[in-house]
Amino acid sequence: MKSRKPFYAFVAVLIIVGVALIGYRTYEDGIPLSPKEKHVVWDLEATVSFNAQNKPVLVSLTRPEHQSGFEVVSEAGASPGYGLSLIDNQDWLRAQWSKREATGPQRLYYRVLVSESNHDLIEADSAPPTPSDAIWEEPQRTVAEQLLAEAWDRSADAHSFTLELLKLLNDQQQNQNARLLLSESMRSKAEVAVQLLNHANIPARVVSILSLEDGRRRQPLQQLIKVWQDNDAEIFDPNTGQMGLPENTLLWGNYGHPILEVVGGVNSQVTFSIIRRTEPLHGATTQLFTPNVLSFSIGSLPLAEQAMFKTLLLIPIGALVVVFLRILIGVKTSGTFMPVLIALAFMETTLVTGLVGFILIVGVGLFFRSYLTQLNLLLVARISAVILMVIAIITLFSLLSYQLGLTEGLKITFFPMIILAWTIERMSILWEEEGPRDVLTQGGGSLMVAIVAYACMSNDLIQHLTFNFLGLQLVIMALILLMGSYTGYRLLELYRFKPLANSISEQ
Amino acid sequence: MIRKYWERYKKLRNSGVLGINCRNVHYIGTYNPRCHFPNVDDKLKTKLLAAEYNVNSPELIAVIDTQHDIQSLSEKVANFPGFVIKPSKGSGGKGIMLLEQHTPGHFQKLNGQAMEESTVRLHVSNILSGLYSLGGKPDVAVIESLIQADPVFEDFSYEGVPDMRIVTFMGFPVMAMIRLPTAASDGKANLHQGAVGVGLDIGTGRAIGGVQFDRPISHHPDTNNALTDLIVPHWDRVLDLAARCCEMSGLGYIGVDIVLDRRLGPMLLELNARPGLAIQTANAEGILPRLRNIEALGKVNFTTERRIAYSKKYFSRFPESDSDVIHYPVSPDSVTSEL
Numbered sequence: 001m002k003s004r005k006p007f008y009a010f011v012a013v014l015i016i017v018g019v020a021l022i023g024y025r026t027y028e029d030g031i032p033l034s035p036k037e038k039h040v041v042w043d044l045e046a047t048v049s050f051n052a053q054n055k056p057v058l059v060s061l062t063r064p065e066h067q068s069g070f071e072v073v074s075e076a077g078a079s080p081g082y083g084l085s086l087i088d089n090q091d092w093l094r095a096q097w098s099k100r101e102a103t104g105p106q107r108l109y110y111r112v113l114v115s116e117s118n119h120d121l122i123e124a125d126s127a128p129p130t131p132s133d134a135i136w137e138e139p140q141r142t143v144a145e146q147l148l149a150e151a152w153d154r155s156a157d158a159h160s161f162t163l164e165l166l167k168l169l170n171d172q173q174q175n176q177n178a179r180l181l182l183s184e185s186m187r188s189k190a191e192v193a194v195q196l197l198n199h200a201n202i203p204a205r206v207v208s209i210l211s212l213e214d215g216r217r218r219q220p221l222q223q224l225i226k227v228w229q230d231n232d233a234e235i236f237d238p239n240t241g242q243m244g245l246p247e248n249t250l251l252w253g254n255y256g257h258p259i260l261e262v263v264g265g266v267n268s269q270v271t272f273s274i275i276r277r278t279e280p281l282h283g284a285t286t287q288l289f290t291p292n293v294l295s296f297s298i299g300s301l302p303l304a305e306q307a308m309f310k311t312l313l314l315i316p317i318g319a320l321v322v323v324f325l326r327i328l329i330g331v332k333t334s335g336t337f338m339p340v341l342i343a344l345a346f347m348e349t350t351l352v353t354g355l356v357g358f359i360l361i362v363g364v365g366l367f368f369r370s371y372l373t374q375l376n377l378l379l380v381a382r383i384s385a386v387i388l389m390v391i392a393i394i395t396l397f398s399l400l401s402y403q404l405g406l407t408e409g410l411k412i413t414f415f416p417m418i419i420l421a422w423t424i425e426r427m428s429i430l431w432e433e434e435g436p437r438d439v440l441t442q443g444g445g446s447l448m449v450a451i452v453a454y455a456c457m458s459n460d461l462i463q464h465l466t467f468n469f470l471g472l473q474l475v476i477m478a479l480i481l482l483m484g485s486y487t488g489y490r491l492l493e494l495y496r497f498k499p500l501a502n503s504i505s506e507q
Numbered sequence: 508m509i510r511k512y513w514e515r516y517k518k519l520r521n522s523g524v525l526g527i528n529c530r531n532v533h534y535i536g537t538y539n540p541r542c543h544f545p546n547v548d549d550k551l552k553t554k555l556l557a558a559e560y561n562v563n564s565p566e567l568i569a570v571i572d573t574q575h576d577i578q579s580l581s582e583k584v585a586n587f588p589g590f591v592i593k594p595s596k597g598s599g600g601k602g603i604m605l606l607e608q609h610t611p612g613h614f615q616k617l618n619g620q621a622m623e624e625s626t627v628r629l630h631v632s633n634i635l636s637g638l639y640s641l642g643g644k645p646d647v648a649v650i651e652s653l654i655q656a657d658p659v660f661e662d663f664s665y666e667g668v669p670d671m672r673i674v675t676f677m678g679f680p681v682m683a684m685i686r687l688p689t690a691a692s693d694g695k696a697n698l699h700q701g702a703v704g705v706g707l708d709i710g711t712g713r714a715i716g717g718v719q720f721d722r723p724i725s726h727h728p729d730t731n732n733a734l735t736d737l738i739v740p741h742w743d744r745v746l747d748l749a750a751r752c753c754e755m756s757g758l759g760y761i762g763v764d765i766v767l768d769r770r771l772g773p774m775l776l777e778l779n780a781r782p783g784l785a786i787q788t789a790n791a792e793g794i795l796p797r798l799r800n801i802e803a804l805g806k807v808n809f810t811t812e813r814r815i816a817y818s819k820k821y822f823s824r825f826p827e828s829d830s831d832v833i834h835y836p837v838s839p840d841s842v843t844s845e846l
Binding site: 494503 | 515716
């Protein structure tokens with residue numbers, strides 16, 4: 001037997017280095033070990049993309065400002081070869097990129113740290129804007145006036161008028177006028193609504209918001225409308241008619257200026273990546289501008305990649321759970337790491353929806369798969385058929401649940417289909433060979449492992465630790481190596497060998 | 508609760524019960540080189556090796572490896588009253604078809620149900636295209652003669668044929684059991700499905716005690732005969748067959764499955780590179796002390812006869828039957844020094 005000393009030394013080195021890195025991050029960079037001492041900071045990155053046309057390029061992107069609930073901590077832009085200036089004009093905060101000549105696809109980045117704060121800010125633009133003169137051509141003009149007259153009759157003031165108007169606009173099935181206005185114009189519903197309100201001489205404008213959800217990539221801005229009644233402004237969602245600013249949203253462009261203006265380019269587009277951090281305000285500020293090599297933080301990556309890493313770095317936790325439950329406990333699962341993938345899907349769907357969805361798909365899949373058995377197909381063809389079947393089931397459930405008004409059901413599409421197909425295939429073979437009891441043990445085992453993995457991976461503390469401390473990965477590696485060399489009994493073996501232990505002691 | 512489990516943990520460890528983790532790391536991982544796995548996973552390869560090493564196994568009638576060859580199927584089996592068609596790389600007993608033909612060209616299952624020749628051909632065709640094989644890879648069909656089960660075990664089995672499992676380590680038979688089909692296991696000799704496992708004494712081939720679903724039982728649940736009455740005949744030949752399988756397969760830690768044929772005696776059915784742990788429950792004894800005993804021998808170059816004698820000497824439960832055993836010095840160390 002070879003000496004295990006080098007192995008244990010290696011494991012010890014992994015743990016020491018890992019812990020040292022964690023310590024460095026805590027003491028030098030001031031990252032708290034527990035998310036409870038958090039100061040929530042949203043790290044937002046706007047990616048502007050467009051096709052330059054061999055002409056001088058001038059790009060303006062609206063920047064967010066201090067507002068109730070949020071404080072802009074720091075800003076930065078990245079764009080090789082471009083001149084960049086952050087223009088602090090009183091009524092239009094914007095970032096402006098310029099270049100003499102550019103061709104082909106271009107990408108510009110603007111990144112801002114926004115911290116959650118409690119103090120309310122008095123809105124700078126309490127004064128209503130003067131309604132702009134909306135010019136409608138026939139037949140839109142008549143149609144618009146009919147709509148306005150209808151809403152006018154049913155309302156008392158500017159805000160109730162807005163609500164009635166939005167109801168009409170959203171009722172396109174019944175209301176021919178609304179349908180005509182929205183389909184004829186190139187503009188969004190919010191813009192049409194604002195134009196209508198202005199036509200009725202009510203001050204209103206479009207405001208854009210970013211809904212803050214951790215780990216999102218390629219998010220667009222949403223348009224809401226702001227309507228004044230004397231000096232009292234209220235925000236409406238043009239799609240639902242809901243009043244007020246939704247929770248966790250950041251106003252991005254409050255003054256009616258275009259969010260993005262590109263001169264010298266076509267097909268311009270801006271999307272946002274969002275990450276929620278729990279760093280001290282001070283640490284976050286320094287980090288944005290001077291990435292520290294020793295910190296080994298993914299904070300130095302572009303935000304879109306960081307959002308991806310946030311999930312990626314959780315997978316070792318799932319693997320650790322699988323290793324623990326299989327080697328130390330002895331839980332049987334179908335497919336070694338299938339439970340981790342299911343747990344990842346649960347993170348998107350939430351637990352209960354995910355569980356119900358999973359059991360539904362696999363159950364129905366097994367039922368149909370039993371028919372495929374009779375056809376005596378070759379493996380590759382059979383799996384492919386099962387994949388199609390899974391997609392059909394998912395489509396069917398999505399449609400059904402949507403018709404029934406259960407939007408939760410739509411989340412079923414987050415499940416990895418190929419994995420589901422293999423799960424169904426394995427379970428079905430297991431059923432034929434060993435009977436339904438084994439299907440239940442293995443299926444139940446897989447689900448149990450998936451639930452435990454989900455519980456760990458969705459835990460706030462664990463998410464905080466894996467994302468902020470890369471050193472933790474080394475410690476996980478060391479733990480997995482240690483468990484891999486465990487040669488003692490599994491917990492379930494102790495149960496299984498109970499009769500053996502009894503008969504040994506009788507002898 | 509935790510204390511109870513910890514007590515049991517210590518008891519199992521002290522009596523040398525082998526667990527899955529330890530088996531995988533210390534025995535399969537250390538003594539079974541990956542490159543020799545095909546010797547046991549590919550049944551055709553096992554068969555050819557068995558012929559080469561003079562290990563008794565059911566006669567190979569034919570190998571069908573192309574769809575075209577299926578045409579000549581009935582020609583090839585014409586002279587055999589019973590035969591088995593199996594996929595060479597099948598797993599878990601899938602795709603195995605047992606057939607008899609009392610008049611040439613008329614096949615029937617063992618229960619007398621007639622089989623169309625076209626059905627048999629379709630079956631072979633499915634085997635070739637990998638329907639029953641690991642990963643669905645293309646395979647070959649092996650046709651071998653049907654074993655005529657020795658009637659000695661008729662009192663102890665329900666329908667199917669019992670088979671013996673002998674765990675062999677470095678060429679030493681270490682622990683043995685016989686698996687008896689029951690109604691619960693649907694006539695299959697599969698412990699997992701409810702067959703009875705009966706531990707066999709390495710020295711004599713006599714039954715030690717039985718288990719079903721890992722629980723001890725004393726009588727066969729269907730025939731109600733006391734399991735301790737069971738004695739395996741031709742035991743020395745069984746041990747000899749098992750002991751020679753290590754050299755043949757190139758694997759150090761294997762499970763050898765053996766069936767008794769009415770006329771030809773012990774026959775190698777197949778080898779298993781990952782033998783399970785239920786054999787310990789059937790023997791009511793941990794296997795580790797025996798494995799360690801052999802590991803302590805170090806590298807020795809015993810003949811098959813000496814290895815068997817060694818196993819009989821040290822691993823037997825019934826010392827009174829030692830009379831017909833060749834005597835060797837008592838401790839393993841002195842055995843080595845004798846060389």
